[in-house]
Amino acid sequence: MTGEAAEPSITRSSAVMAAGTVVSRITGFGRDLVLTWAIGTAAFSVTYNVANTVPNIIYILLAGGVLNAVFVPQLVKAMREDADGGKAFADRLLTAVGIVLLVITAVAVVFAPLVISAYAYAFTHGEGSAANFDVAVTFARYFLPQIFFYGLHVMLGQVLNARGRFGPMMFAPILNNLVVIATGVMFLVVTSGENPTTESISSGEIRLLGIGTTLGVIVQALALLPFLKASGYRYKPRFDLRGTGLGQAYRLATWTLLFVLVNQIAYLVVVQIATGIEETAAADGYPGRGFTPYTKAYLIMLLPHAVITVSVVTALLPRMARAVTDARFDDVRADLAGGLKLTGAALIPAAVAFGVLGPSMAVLGFGHGNTSVANAQYIGYVLAGFALALVPFSVHHQLLRGFYAFSDTRTPVTINVWIAGTNIALALACVSFLPARWVAVGLAVSYAASYAVGVVISARKLGRYLGPLDSDVIRTYDRMLVASILAAVPAVVIGEIAYRIWGTGTTAAAVTVIGGGGTMLLSYLVITTRMRVTEVTQLLGPLLRRG
Numbered sequence: 001m002t003g004e005a006a007e008p009s010i011t012r013s014s015a016v017m018a019a020g021t022v023v024s025r026i027t028g029f030g031r032d033l034v035l036t037w038a039i040g041t042a043a044f045s046v047t048y049n050v051a052n053t054v055p056n057i058i059y060i061l062l063a064g065g066v067l068n069a070v071f072v073p074q075l076v077k078a079m080r081e082d083a084d085g086g087k088a089f090a091d092r093l094l095t096a097v098g099i100v101l102l103v104i105t106a107v108a109v110v111f112a113p114l115v116i117s118a119y120a121y122a123f124t125h126g127e128g129s130a131a132n133f134d135v136a137v138t139f140a141r142y143f144l145p146q147i148f149f150y151g152l153h154v155m156l157g158q159v160l161n162a163r164g165r166f167g168p169m170m171f172a173p174i175l176n177n178l179v180v181i182a183t184g185v186m187f188l189v190v191t192s193g194e195n196p197t198t199e200s201i202s203s204g205e206i207r208l209l210g211i212g213t214t215l216g217v218i219v220q221a222l223a224l225l226p227f228l229k230a231s232g233y234r235y236k237p238r239f240d241l242r243g244t245g246l247g248q249a250y251r252l253a254t255w256t257l258l259f260v261l262v263n264q265i266a267y268l269v270v271v272q273i274a275t276g277i278e279e280t281a282a283a284d285g286y287p288g289r290g291f292t293p294y295t296k297a298y299l300i301m302l303l304p305h306a307v308i309t310v311s312v313v314t315a316l317l318p319r320m321a322r323a324v325t326d327a328r329f330d331d332v333r334a335d336l337a338g339g340l341k342l343t344g345a346a347l348i349p350a351a352v353a354f355g356v357l358g359p360s361m362a363v364l365g366f367g368h369g370n371t372s373v374a375n376a377q378y379i380g381y382v383l384a385g386f387a388l389a390l391v392p393f394s395v396h397h398q399l400l401r402g403f404y405a406f407s408d409t410r411t412p413v414t415i416n417v418w419i420a421g422t423n424i425a426l427a428l429a430c431v432s433f434l435p436a437r438w439v440a441v442g443l444a445v446s447y448a449a450s451y452a453v454g455v456v457i458s459a460r461k462l463g464r465y466l467g468p469l470d471s472d473v474i475r476t477y478d479r480m481l482v483a484s485i486l487a488a489v490p491a492v493v494i495g496e497i498a499y500r501i502w503g504t505g506t507t508a509a510a511v512t513v514i515g516g517g518g519t520m521l522l523s524y525l526v527i528t529t530r531m532r533v534t535e536v537t538q539l540l541g542p543l544l545r546r547g
Helices: 007-039 043-051 053-063 066-081 087-110 112-125 130-143 146-162 167-191 203-222 225-230 247-283 291-325 329-366 373-405 410-433 436-466 472-502 506-530 534-546
Strands: none
Touching: 007 043, 007 167, 007 291, 007 329, 043 053, 043 112, 043 130, 043 247, 043 291, 053 112, 053 130, 053 146, 053 247, 066 087, 066 146, 066 291, 087 112, 087 146, 112 130, 112 247, 130 203, 146 167, 146 203, 146 225, 146 291, 167 203, 247 291, 247 410, 247 436, 291 329, 291 373, 291 436, 329 373, 329 436, 329 472, 329 506, 329 534, 373 410, 373 436, 410 436, 472 506, 506 534
């Protein structure tokens, strides 16, 4: 089914996932706020965030759809063609992936010092940074086991997704966030709100943060087990892995691992740069201008992507995989175009809002506890840079699902090489031409430019399978962008008035975000209604019907 008949199904499935993702991201934002209040944005926070980078970035890549894109089509195919409904195939796939995850996790824990050096050599090996290195390695040994449990969460979620159970995977991270929020509050109580440093932190305090953070991931993974049982699936380990139809999945996964590797190379360069300029910026009188603001802003940018894009794409991919199996290529093209327009209705105004309101959002959220207003505002500047990345990142993410529906995991790797190469080149240019205190902002803009390149290449290569996408997508995006810019004008005016009256503190930020943001939202809805942008109504349909 395509066109109007298919859209309600996509919207309903997406709405279930979006509801879980909204709550998950809200609690995730709360988790981020509590941790930032507790550990600040200076050197100690860098040791925590660098150590937590590897499992978190792997999770973002996996949960963002890499394993989903590879294995869901294979699981759907097995469910349709195998006599046992794909049960044995799923058992073998979970067993094989579990073994690989265990090996990767064990190796990572053993070589934790090398992992830290790879991601933050300048920060942990510079003059007087021995304490930074020791604390970061200790954190890494607590955090790296998350790799296994993140992977387990993703794989169990794929089995549920293939069976049409989309909600549990989106709701499970809420438990993770609640555990870490409790850990952050306990840390604040134990330290009496004092600003921690790598020299003053105790082993017990490190243990509290380390165990609490990883415990949240364990709970997130295990929470899916009751839902699997309710769906009628009971996992049974199977080690008869040869000659059982897993060969194609392995080959596809090999290219997926190369995809992750290319991403990691680019990210490694960015992290090295962001941590390396930390001390330089601090020496210039601007502490907290490196890696931590970059990661905080990046996670905020991912919020609308996770709520909207991932929800829509997760619902679309099984449909597109079935359409490819049945050689209904026009349906694939229609679903992909519909998904792009549906997500654009939310992401384009969100990107403009981040650009206009980013500093105020960051001050309101992060400007408390051990984080100064100036450092919080800087997070907002980095977020404004990432605002340019939101739409191209999302569009590229969706276009790749077109390749995955055709079980083509090789082409995305070649595209990703171009993205990574662009990102690395521009990141190095930032170091060469920008003052240290503005490098993190430049890195965010570089990230945006690299994904703009990725969109152009992806669209061209996908055309070999589907032909050109509906030109109405571009026209719809243009109308949404015009509506978003017009809606942002009163928000800018309200923000300017607020800062003239109350200065740069949290009061002005609150007025700007609540008053300006609310006005922008209402203006956008009115303008798009007048412009007859039907995707906005379609996106809001489930909420309006529930209301």
